[in-house]
Amino acid sequence: MINIEIIKHRKKFYIISAIIFLVGIFSLTFLNLNLGIDFSSGTVLEIDVQGDFTTGQIRELIDDVGLTQEPVIRVLGDGELVQIRTENLTMDMRQELLDAIRVEYPDLIMEKADQVDPVFGKELAQQAIIALILAAVLMVIYISWRFEFKFAISAILALIHDSLFVLAIFAIARIEINSEFIAAILLIVGYSINDTIVIFDRIRENMKKKKRGEALEELVNTSLQQTMRRSINTSATTLLAVGALLFLGGETLRIFSLALFLGILAGTYSSIFFASPIWLDWKLRAEKK
Amino acid sequence: MQSSKSRIALALLLVLIFGAAAYIYYDVSQNNALSLGLDLEGGVYVLLEAETQAGEEVTRDALERARAIIQNRVDELGTREPEITIEGNDRIRVAIPGVQDQEQVLDLVGQTALLEFMAAREIDGEPYLETLITGDALEEANVRFDERNRAYVAITLNDEGGQIMQEFSSNNVGEILYIMLDGNPISTPIIEEPVGKNAAISGNFSDQDAAELALLLRSGALPVPLVARETRAIGPRLGQDSLSKSLVAGMIGAALILVFMIIFYKGFGMAASIALVAYMTIVLFGLKITDSTLTLPGIAGLILGLGMAVDANIIIFERIKEEINNGRALRIAIETGFNRAIVTILDANITTLIAAGVLYWFGTGTIRGFAVTLTMSIVGSMITAVIITRWMLRLMVDNKVFKTTKSIGRA
Numbered sequence: 016m017i018n019i020e021i022i023k024h025r026k027k028f029y030i031i032s033a034i035i036f037l038v039g040i041f042s043l044t045f046l047n048l049n050l051g052i053d054f055s056s057g058t059v060l061e062i063d064v065q066g067d068f069t070t071g072q073i074r075e076l077i078d079d080v081g082l083t084q085e086p087v088i089r090v091l092g093d094g095e096l097v098q099i100r101t102e103n104l105t106m107d108m109r110q111e112l113l114d115a116i117r118v119e120y121p122d123l124i125m126e127k128a129d130q131v132d133p134v135f136g137k138e139l140a141q142q143a144i145i146a147l148i149l150a151a152v153l154m155v156i157y158i159s160w161r162f163e164f165k166f167a168i169s170a171i172l173a174l175i176h177d178s179l180f181v182l183a184i185f186a187i188a189r190i191e192i193n194s195e196f197i198a199a200i201l202l203i204v205g206y207s208i209n210d211t212i213v214i215f216d217r218i219r220e221n222m223k224k225k226k227r228g229e230a231l232e233e234l235v236n237t238s239l240q241q242t243m244r245r246s247i248n249t250s251a252t253t254l255l256a257v258g259a260l261l262f263l264g265g266e267t268l269r270i271f272s273l274a275l276f277l278g279i280l281a282g283t284y285s286s287i288f289f290a291s292p293i294w295l296d297w298k299l300r301a302e303k304k
Numbered sequence: 305m306q307s308s309k310s311r312i313a314l315a316l317l318l319v320l321i322f323g324a325a326a327y328i329y330y331d332v333s334q335n336n337a338l339s340l341g342l343d344l345e346g347g348v349y350v351l352l353e354a355e356t357q358a359g360e361e362v363t364r365d366a367l368e369r370a371r372a373i374i375q376n377r378v379d380e381l382g383t384r385e386p387e388i389t390i391e392g393n394d395r396i397r398v399a400i401p402g403v404q405d406q407e408q409v410l411d412l413v414g415q416t417a418l419l420e421f422m423a424a425r426e427i428d429g430e431p432y433l434e435t436l437i438t439g440d441a442l443e444e445a446n447v448r449f450d451e452r453n454r455a456y457v458a459i460t461l462n463d464e465g466g467q468i469m470q471e472f473s474s475n476n477v478g479e480i481l482y483i484m485l486d487g488n489p490i491s492t493p494i495i496e497e498p499v500g501k502n503a504a505i506s507g508n509f510s511d512q513d514a515a516e517l518a519l520l521l522r523s524g525a526l527p528v529p530l531v532a533r534e535t536r537a538i539g540p541r542l543g544q545d546s547l548s549k550s551l552v553a554g555m556i557g558a559a560l561i562l563v564f565m566i567i568f569y570k571g572f573g574m575a576a577s578i579a580l581v582a583y584m585t586i587v588l589f590g591l592k593i594t595d596s597t598l599t600l601p602g603i604a605g606l607i608l609g610l611g612m613a614v615d616a617n618i619i620i621f622e623r624i625k626e627e628i629n630n631g632r633a634l635r636i637a638i639e640t641g642f643n644r645a646i647v648t649i650l651d652a653n654i655t656t657l658i659a660a661g662v663l664y665w666f667g668t669g670t671i672r673g674f675a676v677t678l679t680m681s682i683v684g685s686m687i688t689a690v691i692i693t694r695w696m697l698r699l700m701v702d703n704k705v706f707k708t709t710k711s712i713g714r715a
Contacts, residue, residue: 126406126542131533153658198605212651252610252618253612
């Protein structure tokens with residue numbers, strides 16, 4: 016048991032969560048997410064040109080191909096790979112582009128070619144939103160059955176809280192998101208709900224043996240204290256695993272593991288400092304009536 | 305007597321866990337028991353969609369034949385287990401693992417050309433080409449040699465196509481027949497005599513020219529025009545790089561978790577570490593039995609699963625600590641701690657399983673693979689925590705491996 020007073024100071028934590036909600040909604044409305052080709056359509060090529068190059072040289076080579084959208088050219092890895100991001104290319108256009116580079120770099124190897132049609136990007140984003148809503152509905156049903164409706168809504172609010180936190184950071188930092196990001200968000204949802212339920216489970220248990228006259232505030236605070244060690248240790252072990260992935264997992268998994276890392280932090284925070292206090296205040300208000 | 309029995313039981317349990325772990329490790333590393341996704345092995349994935357004019361319907365038959373044609377082209381590459389499947393009403397999904405040259409394969413699949421036999425016409429003095437028959441009327445195209453050993457291409461049309469050709473060729477001797485692939489002429493023979501179902505294209509062909517034309521006619525004969533809606537090509541080097549990096553990250557992550565658990569929960573942490581080995585074994589077995597494909601997000605799911613797998617152990621250990629603080633003896637604390645923790649673990653994990661289920665339902669490709677590994681992680685972690693850790697703790701107490709309540713670490 017860790018003796019800290021959370022419930023007494025819950026107004027302060029509400030302010031923090033309110034800021035997260037506001038910044039989250041604001042940044043999603045006004046900043047827009049930096050959508051990768053998975054959502055916005057386009058082509059990404061990664062080419063090992065087998066030689067020294069600068070992005071300027073590559074740009075000159077492909078200048079005459081006649082791309083309608085100014086290509087974004089980046090150096091990847093240890094300067095071995097060149098990444099070209101541009102509009103949704105047809106097979107022939109892609110071939111033309113490669114041939115243009117081949118003039119200077121005849122031994123080039125195409126390491127990666129991703130191309131997504133605009134229709135498909137939209138389909139994917141829609142799929143994700145439907146999946147999230149469906150998951151939320153099913154979880155509300157399950158939690159309402161096992162616990163009560165107020166727990167369910169508090170838990171879902173905490174999920175929105177965590178997703179907004181991650182989305183806001185990605186929007187503000189202009190980090191490009193891809194289809195794996197959706198998997199990360201869904202995983203954060205899974206983790207966060209898991210974390211919240213463990214605490215709610217303790218509140219539910221303590222409610223059963225609640226003594227007459229014991230204040231609900233006291234009961235929730237005790238429950239939080241009892242589960243605090245577990246909350247901290249579990250997020251520590253999970254962060255160790257995700258941290259290893261973030262720092263050692265390579266370029267491809269970076270966005271995915273960064274989203275997870277942030278989401279786990281938010282999920283741990285929200286289940287302690289947001290979900291339980293919200294439930295408490297709702298419950299108190301209902302009892303007053 | 306009691307003690308020697310439980311000693312044997314403990315030894316057996318450990319042998320079983322490590323034996324199974326060694327077996328699955330051997331199986332995975334030596335026999336390649338798990339199939340790797342395109343993102344790890346390298347490969348090409350293309351989603352093609354039939355492009356039709358407004359009002360036109362794509363027939364199942366046309367789609368089937370297009371699929372067969374692409375299958376033929378891909379089979380010539382000789383790669384392992386290419387998958388070419390029809391999806392929905394108008395899509396063909398092509399997945400070819402283990403590709404060395406991404407460019408070549410993309411070209412091959414991408415030649416979704418439309419073959420047309422056309423005739424020059426004129427309307428009000430304006431020349432234009434009229435389509436007589438399309439590639440779907442072409443049944444065969446082969447190289448043959450005439451009596452002077454000159455190569456020519458023999459083509460066979462279906463009945464309908466043959467009739468149209470007969471009509472056209474009888475009325476237009478001396479005219480040019482335009483054979484167009486995707487709007488580009490690949491051959492422009494002059495009609496020398498009326499032909500029907502069977503026709504010959506001859507000229508100054510080298511053997512190779514003739515073979516090439518025959519192949520183009522055969523493989524270009526897609527019954528519907530297809531466009532690539534989504535393309536993913538990963539080189540084998542990039543895939544291998546991702547695989548080894550994520551494996552290293554996984555091992556280091558696992559090691560860090562083990563160290564953390566042992567520092568925090570001492571002897572119990574040791575038991576949890578052994579349970580973690582059992583967890584990995586169960587998940588790998590699960591992936592093997594269900595013949596799942598391991599993708600990069602899948603591996604990430606497994607690594608995250610490691611962190612979540614110890615969660616069940618942490619919940620149990622914290623409960624046991626509480627029981628000990630309430631003055632219970634170690635053996636009783638373990639039993640009551642477990643019974644209390646199981647409800648928590650079930651409720652928490654079932655809600656997560658709901659999310660994983662939705663992910664599986666809605667996801668495609670890599671996201672779906674990821675949902676499978678996530679589900680296995682959750683189920684595996686519940687099994688290990690609730691059954692294996694429990695046995696191990698009981699047996700360790702019975703064998704006096706844990707003598708005092710101190711073996712769970714600071715209360």
